[in-house]
Amino acid sequence: MIAVAPMPELTDLILEVGGHELQVCMQCGTCTAVCPWPRVKPFSPRQVIRYMAFGFEGFEQEDLWNCVTCRTCVQRCPRGIDLLEVMRAARAVMLESGSGPRTFSGPLASLRTEGNPWAGERQERYGFAAPRPVPPYDTDKDYLFFSCCTQSYDPRNRRVGTAMLDILNTAGVRYGCLGAAESCCGDQARRIGAQDVYDDVKQQNMTLFEEHGVRELIVASPHCLQTINQDYAKGTELHATHYATFFHRLVQDGHLILSKPIEAKVTYHDPCYLGRHAGEYEAPRELLRAIPGLQLLEMPRNRERSLCCGGGGGGIWLDVPSEERFSVLRVQEALRTGAEIIATACPYCTAMLEDAIKNLDVEHALRVLDIAELVAQSMTTEAGQ
Amino acid sequence: MQERIGFYICHCGINIASRVRCPEVAEYVATLPDVVVSRDYLFMCSDPGQELIEKDIPAYGLTRVVVASCSPRMHENTFRGAVARGGLNPFRCFHHVCVREHVSWVHTDMDEATEKAKTLVRAGVRRVARQADLFPNTxxxxxxxxxxxxGIAGMQAALDIASAGYHVYxxxxxxxxxxHMLQYDKTFPTLDCAACIGTPKMVSVGQNKNIDLLTYAEVEELSGFIGNYTARVRKKARYIDASKCTGCGECTKVCPVDKPNEWDVGTLKRHAVYRSFPQAVPITFVIDKNDRAPCVQTCPAQTNAQGYIALIKAGKYLEATxxxxxxxxxxxxxxxVCPAPCEAVCRRKKVDEPLSxxxxxxxxADQVDWDSLPLPPIEKKSxxxxxAVIGxxxxGLSAAYFLARMGYPVSVFExxxxxxxxxxxGIPDYRLPPAILEREIKYIERLGVNLHLNTPIGKDRTVDDLFHQGFRAVFVATGTHGDAKLGIPGEDAQGVMAGVAFLKRQNLAGDARVGEDVVVIGGxxxxxxxxxxARRIGxxxxxxxxxxxxxxxPAWEEEVxxxxAEGIEIHNTWGPAQILVSEGKARGIEFKRCTRVFDDKKRFSPAYDEAQRQEVCCDTVLVAIxxxxxxxxAEGSNVPLHPRGxxxxxxRTFATERPGLFAGGEVYTGPSIVVQAVANGHEAAISIDRYLRGEDLLEARPERPKGEQWNPIPDDALPTPRAKMPEIALDQRQGFEEVELGFTEAQALEEASRCIACGTCSECMLCVANxxxxxxxxxxxxxxxxxxxxxxxxxxxxDPLDPTPMHEYGYGKYSNVYTNLEFERLSNATGPTAGALLMRDPENRYHFTSPPSSVAILHCIGSRDVNHHEYCSxxxxxxxxxxxxxxxDKVGHDVLVYNFYxxxxxxxxxxxxxxxxxxxxGVRMVRGKATRVTDEAESPEEEGKLVVEAEDTLTGKLLRVPVDxxxxxxxxxxxxxxxxxxxTFGISIGGDGFFLEEHPKLEPVSTATAGVFLAGACQGPKDIPDxxxxxxAAASMAQALTSLGRVEVQPMVSSIDEDICVGCKVCIGLCPYSAIEFDDRRGISVVNDAVCKGCGSCAGYCPSGAAxxxxxxxxxIFGEIEGLLVARSAS
Structure with a gap:
């Protein structure tokens, strides 16, 4: 075995850009034991941190880009380390030095030019809404509806976007959109360490919000939710609400009536950023329970123990072999409950699960539907009365 | 007089000098008025440093000294000593300025720190000149x-102090x-048994003449000050006299109440009368009582339901009766016939249904032979x-019964x-067979009660006559035997009968008659x-x-x-308008719709919809309203009657205005239930006894039991249905045979075992007899x-942490996940398995089966974890x-043991x-924190096992370890x-939640309150040797205080100027130490120097400025403030 010397320079770089908590790690292995990765391939967050602490080479290869920022480890870490921040810092250092997965370059370039990672044209951001008119945001409006790029450009998720607008219209919510001027919230860019890209989109959005006097937002993804509430909102009065939470409130207050039955067995997949990150487990479930005829089934891993779809932290841009995809495992778990529908509340989850269903060739047995789609189906519309 | 001030600033090595330019401060201070000498020195606290002061005082004729160094907590006393040795009063002439904790340690900029030091010192120099002579009190x-x-700490400290010849409580x-130590089995690292080394200490404590042992006791309040404390201690009732109890354990053998033994942390049950473990000191048993059970509290007669249920469970039917x-x-x-208000409040319903x-x-009652039922011992009265009892x-019979038990000669007139x-x-035979009542009346007669039947009081023999005939007290309990009338047309027609009269006729003569089609009015x-x-008679x-x-x-739901079930049709919300009569005979009734029975204030006030009416044909109307x-x-006597009779x-006492005349039952309460009448009779008997003995009726009369501190619902109380009363078949209910057949013995025993013993001790008194x-x-x-x-x-x-909320480890869910303390009890010879290490039966948590073949021991559960406790235990x-x-050692070498650390x-x-x-x-050490325990098997080897998940960080492998x-x-x-x-004790609490010592290194057993010391794990987690x-150490601190015999108390306490005090007493209410008393003679408030802690509450508030x-x-203080402000305006 060849003896090596620690490389404190590399460690210092990581510490500098926000990874300082890695220093208090006591190497107990809790993160590794609760991480979803070791179940599909060898991966130890503990060891990645250890390598970082010594500046050893090796972690920056594939391992560093594995983390899907699902937050299972942070929830349990006895030393209270925000491992996601550590990962972000290390990734930032690596990206800076030019070593990052090639598949990231496309989305990052698209973010820089079009304000979305999906190579969609900026002008098309609210194209999904057609033929519905998109109400412009002005100070008379109570809420800004803030679209997620995935739901704006991903064909599967565009249907979810229309459902959301239909619900808002039916409930008579006074909302508006800023259309093509909106940019991606930047969550994925930030999580993969592309700080410059993130700073740019954030700056664009913040300027936009300021110009229009935006305070309250309804967001179409839990990733936007966390990015806005945890980072954008610092020192401001900005406040974002996830659409599931918002719809649940509409039902509670009687602005939205769920009357049309959906006779189906449904299991609910907790998105990491809505559940473990934002602590919202019950509102989506209560929404589902409010739909007549719907039978809610739970997968063994639910709420705090939910399994990630694999889409967060840049995962949605990576090419992962199907046997290593969490989404595939998750679809299998859902099938075992006997559910016909796997409901969720995040565009990444919808996209990833949809892919896994096709991959497993089980479209006949299971469909993925966003909660917004189910709510839109069940709600009483004036036309229906 | 011109002051001559000496100033000294300490470098404290580099502690102060690294941030404060000490020579510059000294130079600056030398320029202040009255300062005649100003020096800086490397270590002022050293002997040469102190000598500087001692020598300068005579050399420069110093009248005051200021030292700037560390915190006064460290060295104020050191320098006071030096000043005193120099011949000055240390309180008048010395002031300590802190430039380490307040300056050098908290500033990074040298210029700022030096400026701040100058400012603080100038404040100190201004202050010191205004100080006065003070002399400490002893x-x-x-x-x-x-x-x-x-525990082991308290026992050891007690033995040490006692061995020095001093007295300990x-x-x-x-x-x-x-x-806790005595709950453990072996002790590390020597593996000697905790009992072997612990029980000798217990025995020594119990026998030491210098130790007053107060067990089952708590300190409620501590008052006073160092050397002179008074502790108020509540010694809880043990209900067992320690001077008589021999510890034989006969009481516990008969006790019918079970509950988990705290000592065995839920692995073993104990009785309500118990001893924690066989070597307990004192050996005296104790009876565990909570507030009386809700059933007992609710029963109007305060029948000890929990008690007789416990006795039935024990098969003691005679004792129960x-x-x-x-x-x-x-x-x-x-x-x-009792509607059983007790069942409505039975806490068993929180598990399933109330007890029957x-x-x-x-x-x-049905198990005993009433003819031979022994009579209680009776002491005959004069x-x-x-x-006399009327009715x-x-x-009436209850009053007579209780009076007879007290020894009074009683005559009952019926x-x-x-x-x-x-x-x-009134009660039909199929509900209460006459024979049952008769056997109980006979028992009352056996007690000596004279029953005079066919002897109405009123016309021929008045109440006054009874008093004249020598009855010293009369109890009236004539009930409510008259029927209320409807007051509607047709009520006097043939075929209309009053309910109570109808029942009486059937019960006494058996010849009540009805037609074929009967309508009953009343609910x-x-x-x-x-x-x-009516149904039964045709x-x-x-x-x-x-x-x-x-x-x-209002009828009892079960009866409805x-x-x-017997085919009676019930029509609700109809009120009779008139009885339809044809040829003098009732032929039907016209009803109108009742829209409301009670008004907003719950008073009976029916309202009707006159438009909604119906006619019902019938041949008999029975009115029971x-x-x-x-x-x-009451005829012919002076009796205080209500207008309605x-x-x-x-x-409370049931005494009427007329001395010696008491009344109870329905003639007092109005229509009610039997047990209420019994309760009235009992209370009246108590009053009559007091009256006859010339006692006040109310004084010290026992109150009804109250309180809601009940035994927690046991976790092994699993939902079991309430026993179902066997009844005779519906088609056989023609006559007047009793419908309910009574529980079988098996049913009764099972039903009784559902009781969750709310009061813990049921006061069944079996222990007393044994x-x-x-x-x-x-x-x-x-x-x-x-x-x-x-x-x-x-x-x-x-306290040990309760891991139940940490769902990931399955404690409470999987029966073979134990806490460390449970494992200690398993291993302990006096524990549930007599020391055998066995697995728990999943069906019964108190039953242990076979030894495990593999065990995982999980470290750091709640320790070293910011989500629980950051500290290491x-x-x-x-x-x-x-x-x-x-x-x-106990299971065998083959057993696989994993330690996850x-x-x-x-x-x-x-x-x-x-x-x-x-x-x-051969233990397997896994370096990795266990993150989860599950019974979800992923392979055949894991079937039926508990699987522990962790990363072995040394191999980097993810582990799933199946264990038993x-x-x-x-x-x-x-x-x-x-x-x-x-x-209570004036101790501070540290960030970890444990008691805080005065200094983490140098004062590990002292606290913020002088004379109060700490020992053991209350100060922080520690093992037995520590x-x-x-x-x-704590014992030696206490002894040091005792052997010195005197204590010096700092003189910085409050004083109230008697010339200024106006005696408003505001300070007395404010003082947290009760140190101020009012002198009535002089009309002023006076401070007790010994008790005052100098907190300043009184001085801050005193409206006249006397305090x-x-x-x-x-x-x-203003001197100091001026010093600070001068600095600001100068800069």
């Missing part, structure tokens, strides 16, 4: 020490001393104290030819009885009409169901003692190794050696009552 020290907590909350007879003479009758208490009472219903009142005439119990009787159709909606009907008292008994009497030493006294009360002591040692220990690594050894901390003497030894025995048993090494936590205890060492804190006067 007080004697009480030689006794109070030790709180009888050792107060322990539990019934025994010993603490006798216990019921303590409170009522009709166990069999009430066991049939009434039916259990009936069961007990023949002159004769008592032989439940109230107008009818049978006794029993409404129980006999109460009597109406239901009337309907069911009516083909019986319909019941009442005003109330179904849920409002029985009536419906209420009863009225018959007042014929009721007697007016006191609601105690040959006659040591048991259920009437014992808590005792409050005031102890005078000079010092206090707090050694209250720790310091003992777990070592006891986890000990468990590994015990498993190998983060870091092994084997730091003590012999600990590392122990670690090596246990590794050598998991032991959680839980954190040591501060006691749940830490905050209260801290308040605990004992700390206990010995001042010495050494912190306004002049001195």
């Amino acid at each position: 007080f004697p020290v009480n030689p006794n020490t109070l030790i709180v907590g009888g 050792l107060v322990e909350k539990q019934p025994t001393i010993g603490g 006798q216990l019921i007879l303590e409170k009522l003479p009709f166990p069999g009758s009430l066991g049939r 208490i009434r039916n259990l009472k009936r069961f007990a 023949e002159d104290d004769r008592v 032989s219903g439940p109230a 107008a009818l030819g049978v006794a029993g009142g409404m129980m006999r005439t 109460g119990a009597v109406a239901i009885d009337v309907a069911r009787v 009516a083909k159709r019986v319909r019941l009409y009442c005003l109330e909606a179904c849920h409002e009907m 169901h029985a009536a419906k 209420g009863q009225r008292p018959d007042t014929s008994w 009721y007697v007016q009497a006191d609601e 105690c040959k030493a006659q040591a048991i006294d259920h009437s014992m009360k808590d005792e409050v003692l005031n102890l005078d002591v000079g010092s206090v040692i707090v050694a209250t220990g720790f 310091r003992t777990c690594c070592m006891y986890a190794l000990k468990y590994a050894h015990l498993l190998k 983060i870091d092994m901390r084997c730091f003590g003497k012999g600990y590392e050696e122990f670690y090596r030894r246990i590794q050598g025995e 048993m998991v032991v959680l090494c839980t954190a040591m936590e501060p006691r749940k009552d830490t905050v209260d205890v801290a308040r 605990t004992v060492a700390q206990a010995k 001042k804190i010495r050494h912190f006067t306004d002049r001195q």
Whole structure:
């Protein structure tokens, strides 16, 4: 075995850009034991941190880009380390030095030019809404509806976007959109360490919000939710609400009536950023329970123990072999409950699960539907009365 | 006089000098007015440093000295000493300025720090000139020490102090001393048994003449000051006299109540009368009582339901009946007809359904032979104290019964030819067979009660006559035997009958007649009885009409169901408008719709919809809408009657205005239930007894029991249905045979075992009968003692963390996940398995089966975890190794033992050696925190096992380890009552929640309150050797105080200027130490110097400015402030 010397320079770089908590790690292995990765391939967050602490080479290869920022480890870490921040810092250092997965370059370039990672044209951001008119945001409006790029450009998720607008219209919510001027919230860019890209989109959005006097937002993804509430909102009065939470409130207050039955067995997949990150487990479930005829089934891993779809932290841009995809495992778990529908509340989850269903060739047995789609189906519309 | 001030600034090595330019400060201070010498020095606290001051005082003629150095907490006393040696009063002439903690340690900029030092010093120089002479007070020290907590720390400290010849009060909350250590099995690293080394300490404590052991006791309040404390101690009632109890254990053999033994942490049950473990000190048993059970509190007669249920469970039916007879003479009758308010409040319903208490009472009463039922011992009273009772219903007979038991000669006068009142005439035989009532009346007669049947009081023999005939007291209980009338047309027609009269006729003569088609009017119990009787005597159709909606009907729900089952039709919300008559005979009734029965204030006030009417055809109408008292008994006498015929009497004593005349039962309360009448009779008997003995009727009369501190619902109380009363088949209910057949013995035993013993001790009194030493006294009360002591040692220990909320480890869900303390009890010879390490039966948590073949021991459960406790509990690594050894030793070498650890901390003497030894025995050490325990098998090997998940960080492999048993090494936590205890003793609490020592290194056993010391795990997690060492340290601190005999108290306390004080007393209310008293003679408030702590509450508020804190006067403080402000304006 060849003896090596620690490389404190590399460690210092990581510490500098926000990874300082890695220093208090006591190497107990809790993160590794609760991480979803070791179940599909060898991966130890503990060891990645250890390598970082010594500046050893090796972690920056594939391992560093594995983390899907699902937050299972942070929830349990006895030393209270925000491992996601550590990962972000290390990734930032690596990206800076030019070593990052090639598949990231496309989305990052698209973010820089079009304000979305999906190579969609900026002008098309609210194209999904057609033929519905998109109400412009002005100070008379109570809420800004803030679209997620995935739901704006991903064909599967565009249907979810229309459902959301239909619900808002039916409930008579006074909302508006800023259309093509909106940019991606930047969550994925930030999580993969592309700080410059993130700073740019954030700056664009913040300027936009300021110009229009935006305070309250309804967001179409839990990733936007966390990015806005945890980072954008610092020192401001900005406040974002996830659409599931918002719809649940509409039902509670009687602005939205769920009357049309959906006779189906449904299991609910907790998105990491809505559940473990934002602590919202019950509102989506209560929404589902409010739909007549719907039978809610739970997968063994639910709420705090939910399994990630694999889409967060840049995962949605990576090419992962199907046997290593969490989404595939998750679809299998859902099938075992006997559910016909796997409901969720995040565009990444919808996209990833949809892919896994096709991959497993089980479209006949299971469909993925966003909660917004189910709510839109069940709600009483004036036309229906 | 011109002041001459000397100033000295200390470098403290580089502690101060690295941030403060000390020579510059000294130079600056030299320029201040009155300063005649100003120096800087490397270490002012050193001998040469102090000598500087001592020499300068005479050399420069110094009158004041200021030292700028560390915190006054460190060296104020040092420099005061130096100043005193220089011949000056140290309080007048010395002031200490802090430039280390307040300056150099908290500033990074040298210029800023130096400026701040100058500012603070200038303030100090201004202040010192305004200080005055002060002289510390000294007080004697009480030689006794109070030790709180009888664990190993408390025991050791007590023994040490006692061995020095001083007296100790050792107060322990539990019934025994010993603490956690005595719950353990072996002790690391030597593996000697905890009992072997612990019980000798317990015995020594128990026998030492210098130790007053107060177990089952708590300190409620500590007042006074160092050397002179008074502790108020509540000694809880043990209900067993320690001087008589021999510890034989006969009491516990007969106790029918079970609950988990705290000592065995839920692995073993104990009885309500118990001893924690066989070697307990003191050996005296204790009876565990909560507030009386809700059933007992609710019963109008206060029948001890929990008690007789416990006795039934124990198969003691005679004793159960006798216990019921303590409170009522009709166990069999009430066991049939009581609506059982007790069942409505039974806490068993939180698990499933209330107990069938009434039916259990009936069961007990039906098991005994009433003819041979022994009579209680009766002490006969004088023949002159004769008592008359008018009416032989439940109230009258109960009063007679209780008076007879007290020894009074009692005569009961009954107008009818049978006794029993409404129980006999009003309740149909199929509910209460006459034979049952008769056997109970016979029993009352056997007690000596004279029953005069066919002897109405009123016309021929008045109440006045009774008094004239020598009856010294008369109890009226004539009931309500008159029927209320409808007051509608047609009521007098043939075929219309009153309900009570109808029942009476059937019950007494058996010749009541009805037609084929009967309508009953009324929704109460009597109406239901009337309907069911009508059915039995031949009516083909019986319909019941009442005003109330179904849920409002006053009738007892079970009876309504029985009536419906027997084919009676119930029509709710109809009121009669008129009875339709044809040829003098009733042929039907016209009803109108009742829209409301009670008004907003719940008063009876029916409203009708006159438009909604219906006619019902029938041939018989039975009216059962209420009863009225018959007042014929009162004729010719002076009796205080209510206009409606009721007697007016006191609601607690049942005494009327007329001396010697008492009244109760329905003639007082109006229509009610039998058990209420019984309760009235009993209370009246108590009043009559008091009246006859010339006592006040109310004074010290026992209150009804109250309180809601009940036994928690046991976790092994699984939902089981309430026993179902066997009944005769519906098609056989033609005659008047009893419908309910009574529980079988098996049913009764199972039903009784559903009781969750809310009051813990049921007061069944079996223990009393079984105690040959006659040591048991259920009437014992808590005792409050005031102890005078000079010092206090707090050694209250720790609580183990409850891992139930940490779902990931499955504690409480999987029966073979144990806490460390449970494992200790399993391994302990006095535990549930007598020391065998066995797995728990998943069906019964108190049953243990076979030894495990593999065990996982999980370290750091709640320790070293920011989500729970950040600190290390310091003992777990070592006891986890000990468990590994015990498993190998007791179960066999083959047993697989895994230790999941983060870091092994084997730091003590012999600990590392122990670690090596246990590794050598073959334990598998997994370096990684266990994250989850699950029973979800992923492979055939995992089937039926508990699987522990972790990463072995040394190999980097993810592990799933299937085992039979998991032991959680839980954190040591501060006691749940830490905050209260801290308040009582004036101790601070640290960030970890444990008691805070005065200094983490140099004052490890002292606290913020002088004379109060700490020992053991109440100060922080520690093992036995450290605990004992700390206990010995605390003991030496207490002894030092005692042996010196005097204590010096700082003079910086409050003083009230008697010339200025106006005696407004505001300060007295503000003082948190009760140090101020009012001098009535001089009309001023006076401070007790010894008690005052100088907090300044009084001085800050005193409206006249009379109260001042010495050494912190306004002049001195303003001097300091001026010094600070001058600096600001100058810069």
